[in-house]
Amino acid sequence: xxxxxxxxxxxxxxxxxxxxxxxxxxxxxxxxxxxxxxxxxxxxxxxxxxxxxxxxxxxxxxxxxxxxxxxxxxxxxxxxxxxxxxxxxxxxxxxxxxxxxxxxxxxxxxxxxxxxxxxxxxxxxxxxxxxxxxxxxxxxxxxxxxxxxxxxxxxxxxxxxxxxxxxxxxxxxxxxxxxxxxxxxxxxxxxxxxxxxxxxxxxxxxxxxxxxxxxxxxxxxxxxxxxxxxxxxxxxxxxxxxxxxxxxxxxxxxxxxxxxxxxxxxxxxxxxxxxxxxxxxxxxxxxxxxxxxxxxxxxxxxxxxxxxxxxxxxxxxxxxxxxxxxxxxxxxxxxxxxxxxxxxxxxxxxxxxxxxxxxxxxxxxxxxxxxxxxxxxxxxxxxxxxxxxxxxxxxxxxxxxxxx
Numbered sequence: 001x002x003x004x005x006x007x008x009x010x011x012x013x014x015x016x017x018x019x020x021x022x023x024x025x026x027x028x029x030x031x032x033x034x035x036x037x038x039x040x041x042x043x044x045x046x047x048x049x050x051x052x053x054x055x056x057x058x059x060x061x062x063x064x065x066x067x068x069x070x071x072x073x074x075x076x077x078x079x080x081x082x083x084x085x086x087x088x089x090x091x092x093x094x095x096x097x098x099x100x101x102x103x104x105x106x107x108x109x110x111x112x113x114x115x116x117x118x119x120x121x122x123x124x125x126x127x128x129x130x131x132x133x134x135x136x137x138x139x140x141x142x143x144x145x146x147x148x149x150x151x152x153x154x155x156x157x158x159x160x161x162x163x164x165x166x167x168x169x170x171x172x173x174x175x176x177x178x179x180x181x182x183x184x185x186x187x188x189x190x191x192x193x194x195x196x197x198x199x200x201x202x203x204x205x206x207x208x209x210x211x212x213x214x215x216x217x218x219x220x221x222x223x224x225x226x227x228x229x230x231x232x233x234x235x236x237x238x239x240x241x242x243x244x245x246x247x248x249x250x251x252x253x254x255x256x257x258x259x260x261x262x263x264x265x266x267x268x269x270x271x272x273x274x275x276x277x278x279x280x281x282x283x284x285x286x287x288x289x290x291x292x293x294x295x296x297x298x299x300x301x302x303x304x305x306x307x308x309x310x311x312x313x314x315x316x317x318x319x320x321x322x323x324x325x326x327x328x329x330x331x332x333x334x335x336x337x338x339x340x341x342x343x344x345x346x347x348x349x350x351x352x353x354x355x356x357x358x359x360x361x362x363x364x365x366x367x368x369x370x371x372x373x374x375x376x377x378x379x380x381x382x383x384x385x386x387x388x389x390x391x392x393x394x395x396x397x398x399x400x401x402x403x404x
Contacts, residue, residue: 047090047275050096091187102156176237184207275294296353299330300359347399
């Protein structure tokens with residue numbers, strides 16, 4: 001794969017510029033723009049893995065101050081600066097997709113995201129259905145109520161999408177799109193065509209990628225095609241809450257959601273670590289990134305011995321998917337290390353708690369007691385221990401300086 005620096009860059013004035021490749025998209029349906037070599041820069045990218053309730057760790061790593069927890073130096077010096085202020089695009093899968101929507105599309109602060117996450121844990125994950133049994137058998141209902149999840153998502157969108165104009169959509173019914181020049185959002189889900197039944201991974205975008213670009217001629221430029229990745233038609237932009245619902249509809253946890261001719265579920269099986277997919281999308285849509293910050297939800301040290309291609313492996317995955325997803329995410333991390341090593345002008349940072357955070361179940365949310373810490377405190381403790389390490393602090397400082 002060619003060095004990233006050989007690919008075109010993002011114009012400073014319009015963070016939704018894309019390359020000459022054309023796909024139907026989930027963006028705003030704006031008119032195509034002409035992008036030239038003049039006044040261009042390379043975009044910055046934040047990607048967030050899936051991981052259920054452990055996604056809280058990603059928010060802590062990003063630098064929220066709760067007690068004595070460390071935070072990014074940029075946020076320490078400029079308290080009002082938030083991720084949407086210095087990342088051009090935020091991409092996520094599953095729980096990472098929810099956070100990407102909150103940080104990028106809704107422009108929420110990290111503190112606001114943590115509050116929303118705690119509400120999600122209390123209202124949804126702490127109250128599983130008593131008669132539900134998780135497993136691959138299709139007639140057993142999902143463990144959690146999709147209606148409770150949708151209620152929480154509606155509330156988040158209503159509170160943070162701004163006041164509705166008299167001529168605009170009602171609060172909670174805002175379309176999944178962002179204006180040019182704003183931080184953009186990319187979310188991964190898995191859809192099944194309701195007519196053919198064919199499954200396909202989908203990218204939901206807040207920007208239009210129907211843009212004609214004029215780049216320097218080079219036969220060496222290479223982008224990995226996303227022909228296998230579906231996308232939503234710009235003439236029928238989905239609502240924010242529906243995209244959030246689609247990326248979080250983990251099989252056996254939540255019922256799938258149907259809209260625009262497809263039935264959608266969590267995209268974690270396809271890309272639990274969306275970083276490689278996001279880099280490919282950015283290369284084609286924005287230009288080669290100058291910085292990628294990828295955040296995981298806990299790295300497991302246990303070996304995954306069974307492939308999901310076998311029946312036993314599929315059963316193991318459905319009953320305990322976290323170890324397989326963690327292993328797949330780290331495999332993507334290794335590939336990206338090799339890719340960015342070829343480009344001296346680009347930086348790549350991966351932050352992923354490598355203690356026992358991976359042992360926290362994806363759907364576990366327990367309140368604490370005097371003798372046992374709850375899920376929130378457990379995730380907090382593991383993340384604080386990780387952030388207290390000198391090597392991690394040094395990497396965070398370097399990543400933060402790259403954003404200034």
